[in-house]
Amino acid sequence: MHALTIHNMDASLYAGITSLAEREDLSLNQAVKRLLRQALGLVAQPKPAKNDFSQFLGLWSKAESEAFNSCVARAIDEDEWK
Numbered sequence: 001m002h003a004l005t006i007h008n009m010d011a012s013l014y015a016g017i018t019s020l021a022e023r024e025d026l027s028l029n030q031a032v033k034r035l036l037r038q039a040l041g042l043v044a045q046p047k048p049a050k051n052d053f054s055q056f057l058g059l060w061s062k063a064e065s066e067a068f069n070s071c072v073a074r075a076i077d078e079d080e081w082k
Contacts, residue, residue: 017032020034020035
């Protein structure tokens with residue numbers, strides 16, 4: 001195993017590392033190694049969560065879709081769009 005010393009670390013960088021360590025219940029050493037691995041692409045990055053309905057697209061048959069649309073359809077009030 002290799003060791004590394006970082007000199008002249010500014011206060012904001014140190015605060016960020018200690019904040020991560022406290023938040024994730026890690027030692028400073030573990031936090032720095034995690035950050036380095038992420039920065040170097042050595043760990044898989046989690047995919048961002050989708051905030052849409054794509055998982056539901058294409059699940060209904062045409063008949064089911066038409067039945068749903070007939071239940072929720074309503075006449076458009078032209079006065080609301082003036």
